[in-house]
Amino acid sequence: MLTATLSDYLLQRLDRGPGKPVNRQIYRLVRAAVLDGVLSEGLQLPSSRDLARQLKLSRNTVIYAYEQLVAEGYLASRAGAGTYIASTVPDQSPALAPQPQAPAERGASVGLSARGAALVGGAGAHSVQWGAFLPGVPDVTRFPNVIWNRLHSTLWRRSRPEMLSYSSGGGHLPLREAIADYLRVARSVNCHAGQVIITAGIHQSVDLVAKLLADPGERAWVEEPCYWGTHNVLNALNLETVPIPVDADGMTFDEANLRHPPRFIFVTPSHQYPLGSVLSLSRRRKLLEFAAANQAWVVEDDYDSEFRYNGRPLAALQGMDACARVLYLGSFSKTLFPGLRIGYLVVPEALAGAFATGVSELYRGGQVFTQAVLAEFMDKGYFSSHIRRMRILYARRRQLLQDAIGANFGDRLAIAGGDAGLHLTLLLPDDCDDVAVSAQAQQAGIIARALSRYYKHKGAAKKGLLLGYAGVPDELIGPAFERLAAIITRHLP
Incomplete structure (x- = not known):
């Protein structure tokens, strides 16, 4: 219960210094007093005119605070009866009252699901994302900012409304065309623009593939060792990851595993992560034959294959696929800079329409303008x-x-x-x-x-x-x- 008048309460707490709007202070002070029970339900407040006079303020200052408090339900105003403290106590039956929580076990994350706790507990991302010897990060200081800014400014001057809205159809078509052209030449990927889906990077691509092509509980082969992000995304979707050892020739195949075909086979054939081996030609052929015979999907993560220092980059596994079982993942995080957050997914033609719809429904993609800048960057030869x-x-x-x-x-x-x-x-x-x-x-x-x-x-x-x-x-x-x-x-x- 307020023991002094409202004007005295406010006068003791108002700060009239520069840059501190008094109307917002009145609003916050009255709101806090209501929530703390200092101002009790039903208490009538002075009129805006009277309070303004007592505080030596303009009436509009007080009116602003009162109107905001009424709009948010802290005050109630009735014609001819003045302004009162409204009831803010929630309706709640004893059966719905919050029950005491048992003490959390050591290491448990209070409030998280079992899946959420496992994801957070097994997080692999480093808190520092720059410096010696952080793997997987390019030299972002060498990015051609002047060229990028010029392209950005030119496009901005002639931007269209659709470039500032949500993306649809799998992403900005000129970028999808540029990526398809690049992949055909540089990576021997068989594709056209309609098969290219723009994503926010490898993690989102894996998430999209798993959500559209698998049900919870299905199996996914992953390399052993394997990029932690692949494990975490798949496990968060309740897929069972089965580690398959790798050697100097890439992923191995033994009879015990071959007898239990998975839904997915995740591989990094051109540069195994993290050991760096290359999937041999004989194993590539065996993998593709096995996937076709057992209707398994091969997910090829081609994360940094542009940077090969002895000879030309190796051709992608996808280019050998005659049965449309390979989904090809790539991004610009290694070639340009990670903060760009633009990746791409090349899917078999029969899946293109579903994936274009799925990426829009699940993530409501944007960054169309940035995609347009990147398309120009590639088309003009700056990317290569x-x-x-x-x-x-x-x-x-x-x-x-x-x-x-x-x-x-x-x-x-x-x-x-x-x-x-x-x-x-x-x-x-x-x-x-x-x-x-x-x-x-x-x-x-x-x-x-x-x-x-x-x-x-x-x-x-x-x-x-x-x-x-x-x-x-x-x-x-x-x-x-x-x-x-x-x-x-x-x-x-």
Whole structure:
């Protein structure tokens, strides 16, 4: 119950300093007093004229506060009867009253579903997204901002309403055409623009594929080790992920697994993540034959195949598919910059219409204007030129990192996956705790992901560190690795 008058209550709390609107202060103070029970239900308030006089304010200032409070239900105004504190107590029967919650078990996430708790608990994204030696991140400082800004400004001056609305039909058609043209030439992908679906990146592409082509409980083969994001997206959709070991020739096939065909087979055939092996031609053919015979979908993640440093990039698996069982995933996160959040999905022609509808229904896509800028960027040749320049830069940085590894360890430690991509994997002895090395490196300001974290079956996990070199300036690679080498050395047997 308010013991003093409303004007006294407000006068004690109002701040009349510059930049602090008094009308908003009155509104907030009265609202708080109602919610805290300081102003009780049914209490009549002074008229706006009287309160304005008592506070030495204009009447409009008080009217604004009163009208906002009435609109939100804190006050009630009746003609001829004045303004009162409204009832804000919710109608609630004892049966619906909140029940006391049992104390959460240690490590449990209060309020999350079992699926949500598992997703959050197994999160793989790093809190830091730049620096030595974060894998999978390009040198965003080398992006041609001047060219991009010029294209952006030109398009903005002649933008149309549909470029500022939701996207439909699978994305901006000129971008889909540009992507199809690029993939046919650079990756030997058999496709036309109608088969290209624009997404927000690999994660959304995987989510879309799984939602449209699988039901909960179905099986998906994934490589062992595998990118953590694939596991997390599939598990969040209640699909069973079955880890299939990889070796120097990519995903292996044994009779036990072949007897239980999955709904999906997720592969990174051109540059296995994270070990870097290439799926051999014989295994590519066996995979495609098995998928066709068992009506399984092959999902090809071609995440960084543009950056191969010994010879031309390898042709995509999709180009060998004669039975329309491969869905091809790609994005611009590695070639341009991750914050762009534009990816693409090439689907068999029979699925194109359903996927164009599905991506719109599930995600209500936008960024049409940004897609238009990217289409211009590709059509005018800037995209291909940028990749050529970055391939040269990354090849040099890869060599600098390999030289630093050799200078510190000689041939004591092997390197995997150094022929392509934006990272290499430094293999460690089986009895070396790569998780501890990674944690201590992070304390020293260095990001080195533990290879064993990428295995579902920890007992079979190899030990090592994923080292990204693309985003590290040349002159920092050697010094940064020397600091990391000192930490590694302390853990070697």
